[in-house]
Amino acid sequence: MADQQKMVQSVTSRDEDFAKWYTDIVKKAELADYSPVRGCIVYRPYGYAIWENIQRILDAKFKETGHENIYMPMLIPESLLQKEKDHIEGFAPEVMWVTHAGNEKLTERYCIRPTSETLFCEHYANIVHSYRDLPKLYNQWCSVMRNEKTTRPFLRGAEFLWQEGHTIHETADEAMEETLRMLDVYTRFCEDYLCLPILYGKKTEREKFAGAVATYAIEGMMHDGKSLQAGTTHYFADNFTKVFDIGFTGRDNTKQYPHETSWGLSTRLIGAIIMTHGDDNGLILPPDVAPVQIVIIPVAQHKEGVLDAAYALRDSLKENYRVKVDASDNSAGWKYAEYEMKGVPLRVEIGPRDIAENQCVIVRRDTRQKYFVKLENLTGEIAAILEDYKKSLYKKAEENRAARTFTAKNMEELEGIFAKTTGYVKAMWCGDDNCELALKDSLGVTSRCIPFEQESISDVCVCCGKKADTMVVWGKSY
Amino acid sequence: MADQQKMVQSVTSRDEDFAKWYTDIVKKAELADYSPVRGCIVYRPYGYAIWENIQRILDAKFKETGHENIYMPMLIPESLLQKEKDHIEGFAPEVMWVTHAGNEKLTERYCIRPTSETLFCEHYANIVHSYRDLPKLYNQWCSVMRNEKTTRPFLRGAEFLWQEGHTIHETADEAMEETLRMLDVYTRFCEDYLCLPILYGKKTEREKFAGAVATYAIEGMMHDGKSLQAGTTHYFADNFTKVFDIGFTGRDNTKQYPHETSWGLSTRLIGAIIMTHGDDNGLILPPDVAPVQIVIIPVAQHKEGVLDAAYALRDSLKENYRVKVDASDNSAGWKYAEYEMKGVPLRVEIGPRDIAENQCVIVRRDTRQKYFVKLENLTGEIAAILEDYKKSLYKKAEENRAARTFTAKNMEELEGIFAKTTGYVKAMWCGDDNCELALKDSLGVTSRCIPFEQESISDVCVCCGKKADTMVVWGKSY
Numbered sequence: 001m002a003d004q005q006k007m008v009q010s011v012t013s014r015d016e017d018f019a020k021w022y023t024d025i026v027k028k029a030e031l032a033d034y035s036p037v038r039g040c041i042v043y044r045p046y047g048y049a050i051w052e053n054i055q056r057i058l059d060a061k062f063k064e065t066g067h068e069n070i071y072m073p074m075l076i077p078e079s080l081l082q083k084e085k086d087h088i089e090g091f092a093p094e095v096m097w098v099t100h101a102g103n104e105k106l107t108e109r110y111c112i113r114p115t116s117e118t119l120f121c122e123h124y125a126n127i128v129h130s131y132r133d134l135p136k137l138y139n140q141w142c143s144v145m146r147n148e149k150t151t152r153p154f155l156r157g158a159e160f161l162w163q164e165g166h167t168i169h170e171t172a173d174e175a176m177e178e179t180l181r182m183l184d185v186y187t188r189f190c191e192d193y194l195c196l197p198i199l200y201g202k203k204t205e206r207e208k209f210a211g212a213v214a215t216y217a218i219e220g221m222m223h224d225g226k227s228l229q230a231g232t233t234h235y236f237a238d239n240f241t242k243v244f245d246i247g248f249t250g251r252d253n254t255k256q257y258p259h260e261t262s263w264g265l266s267t268r269l270i271g272a273i274i275m276t277h278g279d280d281n282g283l284i285l286p287p288d289v290a291p292v293q294i295v296i297i298p299v300a301q302h303k304e305g306v307l308d309a310a311y312a313l314r315d316s317l318k319e320n321y322r323v324k325v326d327a328s329d330n331s332a333g334w335k336y337a338e339y340e341m342k343g344v345p346l347r348v349e350i351g352p353r354d355i356a357e358n359q360c361v362i363v364r365r366d367t368r369q370k371y372f373v374k375l376e377n378l379t380g381e382i383a384a385i386l387e388d389y390k391k392s393l394y395k396k397a398e399e400n401r402a403a404r405t406f407t408a409k410n411m412e413e414l415e416g417i418f419a420k421t422t423g424y425v426k427a428m429w430c431g432d433d434n435c436e437l438a439l440k441d442s443l444g445v446t447s448r449c450i451p452f453e454q455e456s457i458s459d460v461c462v463c464c465g466k467k468a469d470t471m472v473v474w475g476k477s478y
Numbered sequence: 479m480a481d482q483q484k485m486v487q488s489v490t491s492r493d494e495d496f497a498k499w500y501t502d503i504v505k506k507a508e509l510a511d512y513s514p515v516r517g518c519i520v521y522r523p524y525g526y527a528i529w530e531n532i533q534r535i536l537d538a539k540f541k542e543t544g545h546e547n548i549y550m551p552m553l554i555p556e557s558l559l560q561k562e563k564d565h566i567e568g569f570a571p572e573v574m575w576v577t578h579a580g581n582e583k584l585t586e587r588y589c590i591r592p593t594s595e596t597l598f599c600e601h602y603a604n605i606v607h608s609y610r611d612l613p614k615l616y617n618q619w620c621s622v623m624r625n626e627k628t629t630r631p632f633l634r635g636a637e638f639l640w641q642e643g644h645t646i647h648e649t650a651d652e653a654m655e656e657t658l659r660m661l662d663v664y665t666r667f668c669e670d671y672l673c674l675p676i677l678y679g680k681k682t683e684r685e686k687f688a689g690a691v692a693t694y695a696i697e698g699m700m701h702d703g704k705s706l707q708a709g710t711t712h713y714f715a716d717n718f719t720k721v722f723d724i725g726f727t728g729r730d731n732t733k734q735y736p737h738e739t740s741w742g743l744s745t746r747l748i749g750a751i752i753m754t755h756g757d758d759n760g761l762i763l764p765p766d767v768a769p770v771q772i773v774i775i776p777v778a779q780h781k782e783g784v785l786d787a788a789y790a791l792r793d794s795l796k797e798n799y800r801v802k803v804d805a806s807d808n809s810a811g812w813k814y815a816e817y818e819m820k821g822v823p824l825r826v827e828i829g830p831r832d833i834a835e836n837q838c839v840i841v842r843r844d845t846r847q848k849y850f851v852k853l854e855n856l857t858g859e860i861a862a863i864l865e866d867y868k869k870s871l872y873k874k875a876e877e878n879r880a881a882r883t884f885t886a887k888n889m890e891e892l893e894g895i896f897a898k899t900t901g902y903v904k905a906m907w908c909g910d911d912n913c914e915l916a917l918k919d920s921l922g923v924t925s926r927c928i929p930f931e932q933e934s935i936s937d938v939c940v941c942c943g944k945k946a947d948t949m950v951v952w953g954k955s956y
Contacts, residue, residue, distance in 0.1 A: 035597070143620075
């Protein structure tokens, strides 16, 4: 018991050292453990269960929007990866190479997939012949490897879990529609289920995906004001499909090339949840993806009827919620600290006095607000509290973002803001790569995106002062 | 249309060339496609959806029996793989080695996991300290790589999808109980959901898993009389836990080593389903894992009310079944052939005459039996037909197995049987590796398992004639 309390107390304060606070939470909430493979983590049951909930919800959304799941090999022959020039240039420095099978040297190296555009294209070339075969709307849940220099659990890893959608369409319009549709699916998922306010828009040329014509992203602002790119969707036009010769016979009987998209979202989202909602007592989980939504703590559980009442409560809730009774012999204080660390949204306490009053006590993880609820009203009350809990997580995150969002007309203003704080700065940009690079070198900030909803902050580029009519949101990022 | 009919007609006959029939079905039912990676397939949507259904059912069974999912890195450092001597000996010849990250040579090679005992042990060593931390009941859904010389879709591949359970327990008894419990979970799953009659028992020393003390297996007999090992469970005692120094403080305050199990089941099961139930018209799928359980074919769909009736039927069924309407402009004959190839359990036809009679026609995939069913009785009738369909798939497979199961008292009888047919032969075995090897060399048969339910076929080993009291089931295998 003493150990456990010490464990909770020993979490680094979030405002003192955000990075250390983060890794403390990852370890102490038992989300992940380090592994003997450089840059790779063990996704522990509690962390993996969050991912399973994310998968379940998103997979249903993908299927509702007409997508089918498939599974491709985890290896890519070197010659295949090299087919599209920009793509190989982007990924070559970070792929892991397989050179031997048992004792035999392979005649051609394979890389472990960093992403699977090339494999999907090769498959599409086999199965698409006519406009009647289009569109193909495929998705794959898998892990990928990218040999990142610096890694952090969930945020950046040599291996991570994700989904990658790959679709091909008869026309460019359809492909662009799909690219934006999936950006919207991602945005709605993050806002409605994870309570993460999302900034979305187009990436600049410098920040786009290797081989894409256009990349769109959803960005979340973390508690410390840094941005986390939480998902991207890409429009390829017919760049890859020409290279891979995925020709099809069109409605007019001529040979045409389909237009392609891809989109991905990964276990980074778990990092986003931690860094947006968590506090000095641990995780705070959005109910829709919490492995345990309600923990029931029997108070004075040795007294007659208490455990029975706790299990009866569980049974009345388990059809609608992921609910757990903790009847271990740890003290109540120990249990409270443990489930706060694990971010369980609601704690329900029930003891002899509650039973006598036909009530229980509900405590919210986010605000620690207490509710005394009559048992006959329990289901309705819990639904209402969770609804409010979700709104309140979202609102708190949105307030943080609003307080950290600024505008800058020129370099002086921009420098002034980043000298004092971290956040988003809306400023105009001329479109020149060099201006982006200059801001990165001098301030460590990058273009997060070109929001669809544009504002006119000034007439000139924040960096070079030349005429500019594009508003970019700038920030530091994970 | 002509193409599609030709496609169906061109399936090789099952009794003429079983191997070619198999690959025809895999291609034409669109279960898998070849890939540019040697020995690896593309799991196409229809094949992958079968696996998703298998996962969903099994995952619930694992969770019911107290297991949690986790995810481990896909790579294993060479030094870690080498820790357990028998284990590395068994797997070294077939692992794929990663030697470079980008342009840099790694200081230590990684192999792509062929199985993850070593990673689980390393993790357990980190998190298990006291008997209070036990048991750990973990499972992982992932893909693994083993560089097999000859590969066939689903049956044997360089990469395959599977689940691997890894558990550690305070005592040997608990670990052995778990090993047998999971063998039972596998058996019940195969028999109750996939309609596959299962032979289960212990593997001989020669056939056991590299590093295990004992291996148990479930075996299914395919239509051609060959056996397919469909899943295995392993008991390790404290072999690995000592090597990995997973010590824990026991109830008596002494240092002890936990006892370990592992168990796995893979996409081979899809091969088992094809080869047990399929016929010359294509796949025959067990309803519980069929991606589409009922296909509704509107007859004379251009006539008023037909499509509406078809969609109304779908809506009345979709809560309980995976159901699809095919309103494409292909002919009815084309559609019938297509869904027979794809093994959809029930076809429901509805046309103007049926509507007038307030009925529809149900046709079973397995027997092609027709049922004229009043719409008000539809739900009940479908449930009854599917129940009978499942029993009938199981029975047919069981009859095939019974007809191909023999006993042999000596080599002459054994040779006689395998000269004429393929199947299971029950025969006594003295326990000597050399007798197993001799049967493999001379007849190409191996010990499938030592069934829990023993019979006394004779007093002497079928091979060497020495005293023997163990009955083994012998057979050819995939």
